[in-house]
Each structure stands twice: as C-alpha cells, then as structure tokens.
Amino acid sequence: MSVVPEYLNRRRALKTLIGGVLGTFAASKLVHSNSKVASSTTAKLPPRPNNISPELLAKDESFWAQVALNYDKAQRIVNLEHGYWGKMSKQVQEVFVDKTKMVNTQLSVYARKHFSEDLKLSAGKIAQALGANYDEVVITRNATESIHNLMRQYNDFNANDTVLFADIDYPSFKDTMRWLAKTQSVEPVEVTLPAQTNQAEILKVYTKAFDENPNLKLMLLTHVSNQHGLILPVADIAKAAKARGIDVICDCAQSWGLLDFNITDLNVDWAGFNLHKWIGSPVGVGALYMKKGTLGKISPYPGETDPTNTLAHKRVHTATSNFASVLTIPAAIDFHQSIGAANKEARLRYLRNLWVEEARKLPNIEVLGGEDDASSTGMGAFRMREKVSLNDAKVLKKRLENEFNVFTVLRVGLASGCCIRVTPQIFISAEEINHLILALKSL
Ligand SMILES: Cc1ncc(COP(=O)(O)O)c(C=O)c1O
Numbered sequence: 135m136s137v138v139p140e141y142l143n144r145r146r147a148l149k150t151l152i153g154g155v156l157g158t159f160a161a162s163k164l165v166h167s168n169s170k171v172a173s174s175t176t177a178k179l180p181p182r183p184n185n186i187s188p189e190l191l192a193k194d195e196s197f198w199a200q201v202a203l204n205y206d207k208a209q210r211i212v213n214l215e216h217g218y219w220g221k222m223s224k225q226v227q228e229v230f231v232d233k234t235k236m237v238n239t240q241l242s243v244y245a246r247k248h249f250s251e252d253l254k255l256s257a258g259k260i261a262q263a264l265g266a267n268y269d270e271v272v273i274t275r276n277a278t279e280s281i282h283n284l285m286r287q288y289n290d291f292n293a294n295d296t297v298l299f300a301d302i303d304y305p306s307f308k309d310t311m312r313w314l315a316k317t318q319s320v321e322p323v324e325v326t327l328p329a330q331t332n333q334a335e336i337l338k339v340y341t342k343a344f345d346e347n348p349n350l351k352l353m354l355l356t357h358v359s360n361q362h363g364l365i366l367p368v369a370d371i372a373k374a375a376k377a378r379g380i381d382v383i384c385d386c387a388q389s390w391g392l393l394d395f396n397i398t399d400l401n402v403d404w405a406g407f408n409l410h411k412w413i414g415s416p417v418g419v420g421a422l423y424m425k426k427g428t429l430g431k432i433s434p435y436p437g438e439t440d441p442t443n444t445l446a447h448k449r450v451h452t453a454t455s456n457f458a459s460v461l462t463i464p465a466a467i468d469f470h471q472s473i474g475a476a477n478k479e480a481r482l483r484y485l486r487n488l489w490v491e492e493a494r495k496l497p498n499i500e501v502l503g504g505e506d507d508a509s510s511t512g513m514g515a516f517r518m519r520e521k522v523s524l525n526d527a528k529v530l531k532k533r534l535e536n537e538f539n540v541f542t543v544l545r546v547g548l549a550s551g552c553c554i555r556v557t558p559q560i561f562i563s564a565e566e567i568n569h570l571i572l573a574l575k576s577l
Contacts, residue, residue: 175223175225175472176472177223178203188481191481192480198481199563201560201561202563204225205224205561206224212541214557214558214570215543215555217388220411221561226465230462230465233461234458237457249457252460253460255464256273256460256461256463257273257421264390265397266423269444270424270425273450273460274450275420275452276410277386277387278307279406279452280406280421281304281310281354283435284404284406284422285310285311285314285354285383287434287435287449288314290381294320294321295320296322296350296351297321297350297354298324298354299322299324299325300354302327303354304356325339325340326549327549330501330503330505332504332505332506333367333508336509341371350375350378352381353375355372355384357386357389357393358389359503361503361515361547361548361553362504362513362548362553363392363557365504365508365510368401369399383404386407388412389511391409391414391470391475392412392478392511394478402425404422406421407423408421409467410459413467413470414466414470415463416466418455418459419466422449422450429449433449435449435451473560481560482559483512485512485567486514486558488568489567489570489571490514493571493574498519499516499519499574500517502515502517513555514555517552518530522550524544526552527545530577533577534554538569539569540570
C-alpha cells in the first residue's frame, strides 16, 4: 500500500478548491510533498538466503550492521535504554518530515477535508498488522490513553467486586487501578510475581488469586512488563479469567514489535498498544483494540453516545493531535514488516541472551524476569545481589554511565525492589553489548 494514495488522488480536487495563485502555490507544495513520499519505506538490506531461520539470522552481525545503517546513529554513549520509545528509521523519518511539511502548508484545508480518510487508512493498516478487524481498532496518542479510557469507562461493577493487578504492571496503571477501586468502591488486590519466574509459575500465581478472590470482576494484565521484559502467558491467564467471568484489560504497550504476535493469539477482548516503541512510528501513536461485541461494558467517552454499542471509536476523543504522526503509520508498519517481526524478536532476544548468560555466571549480580525463553524478551533487568533500594539502583545506574559509558534506566515497582533495565534495539551490535558485559564483570 502506498503511503497516502488517497491524498495523491485528491490533489486535483484540492487544487480546484483553492484556485488561482494560491492554488498554484499549494499544488506545487503538494507535488513536492508527494514525490518524496513515493520513496520506499522498506529497509535497505543485504540479500540473504530465503530459508534462514530468524534465530540463525539473529547471529549474523554483518546483516544487522546493514540494518543499523537505516537508522541515524548517536555517538559517544552505548544507549541500552530503548524501552522508552523507538527510533524511526531514516526512511520513516523522511516520510514524517514530509507529512509535517504538508500539514503545516495545507493546515485546516487538509485537516477538515481529507484527514478523516487518511486516518481510516492508518487505522486499517494497524488493524491488518495486528490481525484485527477494521472496526475493532481506534488510533490513540499512546497506550496510556488507550488503557486509561478502558479503565475509566468500564461500567460493570457491582458492590463487593474486586479488581486485580500485579507488581510487574506499569506503575501508572497500577495507580489508576487503585483510583478505580476507590472511586467505584470496589476492593483492589495486588499480586506479586517472583523476581525470576516462568510461564507455569506465573499462571499459578494468577489462578490462585482468582480462587482466593471470588468477587474478582476486572483485571489488568500486562503482556510484557516494563520492569524487566517478562512475558506473561496472557492467553492462558485470560482463558482462566474468562471461565470465571473476570474481564481483562491487556497492556500491550511494550510487546507489539518486541514480540511477533497477532491480537487473536492473546485471547483478550480489550488491549492498548503503542506504535512509538517497537513499531518505529513517530512519537504520539497508540492504538486501542476492542473486540467486536464487547463494547457494552466500556461506556462511550464522556459526552459521546453509542446506543447500539457498536462503535469502538466512540470510546476515544483524541481531539487535535499530531496529524503527521498518524499519516506516517503505514510507512512505519511497512518498514517494520520489511525487516520482519520474527527477525526483530529473535535479534533482540539474542542480544539479551549475550549479556544475561554472562551476568548469570557472576555471583554478585541478580538477573531478573524470565527464567526461560518463553518468558523473556530482548528487554531485561538486573541488580547487584541484595541491593534493592532506590539509592542502590541510582548508584549502579550512575556507575554504568560514568565509568563504563553505558546508558540504562532504573525501574521501581517490583515488589522485590529496584533494578536496572537493559533494552537494546535492533541497531545495537554485539560489540556494544560487550561494553555492558565488561562493565558487569568489573562491578
Ligand atoms: C508496559 C507499559 N505500559 C504502558 C506504558 C505507557 O506507554 P505510553 O507512555 O507510550 O503511553 C509503557 C511505557 O513505557 C509500558 O512499558
């Protein structure tokens, strides 16, 4: 799919509308804009054998060095904090700049006449990439907007109900669950997962909590934890929850693009996503997924109406936001898919395993999160053994940066204490991971 085919088709109509000198000026801008947009948003990659597995390709440093050439490289520091948001590739950035110029040139004429059609194209692209139906996906500004709307607009509480969340959930969402419990006069329950764990153990913790809390009505479930990259067995937990009539809000903010999956794999009715983390869109793009037939329990956005509960987009009122970010969505997804979701997942896991395997040999280091491949992603975390305070983590983060030139981030939120999160991106080399390994060995 080309990036803005609808807009290209509408150029003549817009020129007629504007007319005269202004029309000539506007049209020339559009020609300029769209000729650039026609440039490819696929990655420039070296040829490779068709049948190579993602796991084998993950170890091919020369292939990934070519991938890295598609990104602007920051100098001077080894940045291993890519869990915040993702770098756009050069190709995607070019589309974004072009779209920004176009919107800034055309302003309200574009926004009022044509944006709604382009918005539909972008939403359709997200739905297709997620394996969802078009009318199940709404574009938001970030996962927070998606998840907050789901929580705030959930309308099926009764007296004595309980809501559940876990220590590994996103801190702001835990706060919102606590707020929800207070405002809805329901009981909050927080479960704690072990600092190192696996799929079977995680499922056990949740099913035990279900058994102990028979009034459970709504739960937050995170696909990949922002703390240490732990993968939760979402489909199995959701199955157990559904069997007990528990509704699930799934936080996929960190998982889409870090892992290769379809929404139907997760067995959840509602989920929030980011495209500005691992899909590589400009900042300011998220998505809300609401499965067909599930809208009755999520009220429309305050003031909106949807008497038949069939319109997912009535659950969001984004208002004026970054048009160019939305217009760049198809290019970002095309670029992501041209590298391949499975290839990205495997490369990121490989980079994590490089440092985790070494760290596990060191008696003074504690690696956190997934114990096995099924429970871990490219994102990981560690701390000095027994050093779990905020101050301990601050000191460690500073040492990594000042003594070893390795940039990371500290995380607070795990019941077991604070830690340092390590998140490579696909343009990070094994050699750069080696900086971290050397640092770990010297700590
Ligand atoms: C697991 C998780 N959920 C939610 C969010 C919030 O994402 P955003 O700030 O883009 O809304 C993050 C951000 O890091 C996250 O890691």
